Amino acid sequence: MRPTPGKPEDFVLNGTAEPKLPQSDRVRPYASIAVLGAGAWGSALATVARRAGREVRLWGRDAAVIDDINTNNRNEAYLPGIALAPGIRATSDLAEALDGAEAVLLVTPSRTVRQLCAAIAPLIGPGVPVAVCAKGIEEGTGYLMGHIAAEVLGRRPVGVISGPTFADETARGHLTAATVAFNFTYPDRLSPLESAAARLAVSMSTDSFRTYISDDLVGVEVGGAVKNVIAIACGMMTGAGFAENTRAALITRGMDEMKRLAEALGGQRETVTGLSGAGDLTLTCSSESSRNMSLGVQLGAGIPRAQCFDGKPVVVEGEFNAVTVTDLARRVRVSMPICEAVREVLHHGGDLNATFRKLWSSPIQSEPRAMDILLDHPSSWAPLPAQEIKP
Numbered sequence: 477m478r479p480t481p482g483k484p485e486d487f488v489l490n491g492t493a494e495p496k497l498p499q500s501d502r503v504r505p506y507a508s509i510a511v512l513g514a515g516a517w518g519s520a521l522a523t524v525a526r527r528a529g530r531e532v533r534l535w536g537r538d539a540a541v542i543d544d545i546n547t548n549n550r551n552e553a554y555l556p557g558i559a560l561a562p563g564i565r566a567t568s569d570l571a572e573a574l575d576g577a578e579a580v581l582l583v584t585p586s587r588t589v590r591q592l593c594a595a596i597a598p599l600i601g602p603g604v605p606v607a608v609c610a611k612g613i614e615e616g617t618g619y620l621m622g623h624i625a626a627e628v629l630g631r632r633p634v635g636v637i638s639g640p641t642f643a644d645e646t647a648r649g650h651l652t653a654a655t656v657a658f659n660f661t662y663p664d665r666l667s668p669l670e671s672a673a674a675r676l677a678v679s680m681s682t683d684s685f686r687t688y689i690s691d692d693l694v695g696v697e698v699g700g701a702v703k704n705v706i707a708i709a710c711g712m713m714t715g716a717g718f719a720e721n722t723r724a725a726l727i728t729r730g731m732d733e734m735k736r737l738a739e740a741l742g743g744q745r746e747t748v749t750g751l752s753g754a755g756d757l758t759l760t761c762s763s764e765s766s767r768n769m770s771l772g773v774q775l776g777a778g779i780p781r782a783q784c785f786d787g788k789p790v791v792v793e794g795e796f797n798a799v800t801v802t803d804l805a806r807r808v809r810v811s812m813p814i815c816e817a818v819r820e821v822l823h824h825g826g827d828l829n830a831t832f833r834k835l836w837s838s839p840i841q842s843e844p845r846a847m848d849i850l851l852d853h854p855s856s857w858a859p860l861p862a863q864e865i866k867p
Contacts (some may be wrong), residue, residue, distance in 0.1 A: 481775060503669045505679040506578035506605075507531060513583035514541050514566060516554040516643035522649050526561035527682045535573035536774055540838065542566045558647045577606070579676055581637065585791055586612030589621050593628035595659045605633035605672035609698030611791055613800035618807055621696040633658055633672040633838045635679070635693060638700045639751040640759035642766075650683045655698075655752045656680070657690040664691075688751060695747030698738040699756055704768045704794030705801055705814060705815045706730030707760040711772020712821065712828055717755070725762050726814060733812040737801075740808045749750065768794035775821070798822050813838060 507530065511522040514536025522534045530723060534543055541553050545566035549559055567573050574580065574596060584592055589610055599638035600606070606629060608621040619627070626634040640652030646652050656677040658664075664671040677687040690696055706726060713722045734753055735745045760766045764773055771792045771817035774784040785789075800820040805812045817835045 498512075498719070503674050504677045505530070506675055508533075508577050509579045509581060509679065510573045510577035511581045512570075512573065512596070513581075513609075514538065514545065514554075515550075515583065517641075518581075518583035519545070519555055519632045520641075520643040520647040521552045521583055521609060521637070522564050523561040524680055524682060526531065526564050526583075527649075530654055530679055531563075532564045532724065533573045533575075533577065534564050535568070535570055536566065537568060540680070542568050556646050557642055558644060560647065566599030567853055570595060571599055577604065579605050579672075579679065581607050581609055583609040586610040586614070586793060587796070588622055590614065590624050590628060593625050594665075597629055600632070602630075602632060604634065605658070605676060607635045607637050607658075607676060609637050609639065610793075612695070612702065612797050613701050613804055615796075615800050615803075618800070618804040620694065620701065622693050622697055635659070635673060635676070637676075638696050638756065640755035642759070642763075644765075646685065649755060651684050651686075653686040653688065653751055653755070654680075655688045655690050655696055655750065657693045657695075657752070659693050660691040673702075689714060690747060690750070690752075692744045692747040692755040694741050695738045695745075696752040698741060698743055699734055699748050699753030701728070701748075701797050702734045702737060702801055702812075702815065703753070703757040703760050704797045705818050706736075706757060706794075706795045707766055707768035707812060708772040708775075708822070709814050709818050710790075711769040711774075712771075712776040712818070712834065713765075714831075715773035715776020715778075716828065717776075723761060726817075727757055727820065730814050731757055733805075733810075733814055735836075736810045737805055737808070737812065746779065754856045765791045781822075853856055 509525045510533050511518050514534050526532045534545065541551055545551055545564060547562065549562060551560060556799040557567045557853050568642050580600060582589060582592060606625055608625050610621050612747045613620055614624055622634050622636050635658030637654055639658055641652055641654055645846050656673050660671060668674055671796060673689045677689050681687050711725045731754055733746060734748045738746055738748050760768055764770045767790060771784055798815060801812050802812060802815050802819050813835055817831045837853045837855040840851040840853055
């Protein structure tokens with residue numbers, strides 16, 4: 477007989493008091509999930525939810541994509557050569573997609589989140605949780621995606637799904653892990669198995685897609701937004717001819733920038749060392765499958781922005797995030813020199829070589845921060861002739 481949660485027998489003493497692990501079959505998964513956004517990631521998440529046994533409706537705007545999914549069980553426009561899970565119902569009618577949905581995933585570009593939230597607000601019930609699967613910071617307000625959704629949707633549970641995930645690998649069933657994060661209310665603390673985070677995590681779990689639960693919405697979202705910018709920096713240096721030392725330094729110091737911003741906004745530094753921070757950062761900065769990394773590589777190789785991606789109008793979230801992340805960091809007085817360097821090159825005409833030379837000759841700091849040491853870099857002691865950084 478299983479003990480009732482909250483009773484003394486739920487705890488064991490093995491040197492320290494540790495709660496027994498909850499039984500997943502005691503969590504009620506959502507029966508029906510609406511996925512809004514029929515691009516690569518939306519289609520991949522719809523496939524995950526369907527494989528997990530959920531009823532899935534997938535909304536998109538492109539009639540050809542909708543027809544391809546319904547007729548051929550594929551989305552060749554965004555996931556070529558990959559069979560989606562059988563039984564996904566695609567539609568271009570937003571009301572139809574949301575009808576009867578017990579949970580909603582928003583999987584559209586970050587700049588569309590506010591508009592889409594306003595559109596769905598009258599179409600979903602007050603208790604229906606909404607998980608935003610876009611990563612970024614809103615221009616002007618400085619709001620993370622979850623904050624936008626919470627403002628527009630009112631008292632509905634709002635969270636995010638984030639982590640080191642490429643859409644094609646996820647859709648193919650490669651082993652993947654992601655974090656499901658919602659702010660926990662007081663009732664959620666008392667009955668965590670009834671929380672939106674726990675129920676959605678179970679609803680999206682399969683043999684190949686593993687979920688973790690977090691109550692640090694800010695920390696998870698900051699990791700997702702900042703990693704895009706750091707990936708562009710890594711790409712720039714790779715394209716310029718540098719290799720592993722440089723990328724390792726940018727990833728490590730970039731994660732420190734993530735931690736500082738997350739902490740300043742009320743998030744936890746520990747969260748940034750998890751899937752949505754270190755995990756996503758490592759993946760995005762290590763593969764040209766990432767649009768952010770790919771853009772950086774092309775720019776580092778000297779290809780003009782207009783000619784990147786063969787001149788196609790490819791949306792790169794980090795390009796936009798370079799401005800919104802640094803605007804927010806300046807607002808809360810957090811130093812983010814790598815992100816500032818990317819912004820300088822992308823949006824202010826900064827010379828890539830000179831900008832990163834300046835970054836590498838910035839004042840010498842201490843690790844750990846508690847040492848509180850800051851020394852002038854020798855290059856600032858006397859005027860030196862400008863030198864091109866060469867790998």
